[in-house]
Amino acid sequence: MSRGFYTLASGMLTQQRKIDISSNNISNMNTAGYKKEQAVTTNFGSLLINKYKQNGINEEATPINNISIIRTIEESNTIHSQGSLEETGSDTDFAIKGAGFFAVDNNGQILYTRNGSFNIDDEGYLTLQGTGRVQGEFGEIYVGTDKFEFSEDGSITVEGEVVDKIAVYDFLDYNNLNKIKEGMFISEEEPELVEITTIYNKTIERSNVNMTEELTGIMSSQRALQTAAQALKIYDMIQDKAVNEIGKIN
Structure with missing residues (x-):
């Protein structure tokens, strides 16, 4: 259950950081020579997935892939393309x-x-x-x-x-x-x-900021943030039921 909290919370923080970067780009649209910033996301830690197979009394594990349950902003890159x-x-x-x-x-x-x-x-x-x-x-x-x-x-x-x-x-x-x-x-x-x-x-x-691209990115990040926030509430409700109701079963 806690894995879901980590995934959703990290997603919300990542989307908020993207919104902040795009907002700063827009605020500098009229700054001569300004070069826009672009968020770069990365995995924060990883988990190794194994396929387990029973062979007699021995259990064999075959690595399948690495996954990460958390995404985060690694850095923001400066885009040096020429402005108009x-x-x-x-x-x-x-x-x-x-x-x-x-x-x-x-x-x-x-x-x-x-x-x-x-x-x-x-x-x-x-x-x-x-x-x-x-x-x-x-x-x-x-x-x-x-x-x-x-x-x-x-x-x-x-x-x-x-x-x-x-x-x-x-x-x-x-x-x-x-x-x-x-x-x-x-x-x-x-x-x-x-x-x-x-x-x-x-x-x-002029700056190389494209207003349409930045606004589109902000709206996309806002939708993702709202979706994660709603899912987080559902997880919280399930957790609450697990603690207060399932625990009462004899």
């Missing part, structure tokens, strides 16, 4: 076409992001608000003014002189990227500077 590119008309908005990340210095720690909704700080440096200064091939990018020219290779020109080139970095294995906040990543792996890239100016990359 949207023209904004703002001179300090940028979007990478294809693979790669912008690099931002956050108090000495380099963070990587697809969010190119930049600004120019009080000292004239290109910055990602609330995070830090955007990195070029020569370090922090000083423009001094929002009147500059831009080339798709990432070069920024002020008064006819190229001041720097927005650096774009990529990684061999995105599984080594750790999300520290929405749309921001760190990695212990040394990134590679992308030599040939395309960056659009006055454009940002």
Whole structure:
């Protein structure tokens, strides 16, 4: 009987976690460069099923398969597919076409992001608000003014002189990227500077969240959660009868 409780309770917790992940994706639909999360479920422990056969006075066991009575969320994977590119008309908005990340210095720690909704700080440096200064091939990018020219290779020109080139970095294995906040990543792996890239100016990359998919997933998880909750009530009723009625039989 307790096996049923474990199975249903773990299923409810798993579905609730899926709902939480989808809800967070939806809440970040308008976050530039945001990459959606996807729940990954796994077995929590397993049981070995054996087929028993009586051979004379000896009993032989033949392994058949492993099963698990509990499912749980192992982790949430980040889906790094490209979001749609949207023209904004703002001179300090940028979007990478294809693979790669912008690099931002956050108090000495380099963070990587697809969010190119930049600004120019009080000292004239290109910055990602609330995070830090955007990195070029020569370090922090000083423009001094929002009147500059831009080339798709990432070069920024002020008064006819190229001041720097927005650096774009990529990684061999995105599984080594750790999300520290929405749309921001760190990695212990040394990134590679992308030599040939395309960056659009006055454009940002929208999140890759699909509202329809997320809502469908939430509704499916809610139905599964409600079904498990109803079944759990039935198990509780049966358990109650077993304790209070069957125990009275003499």
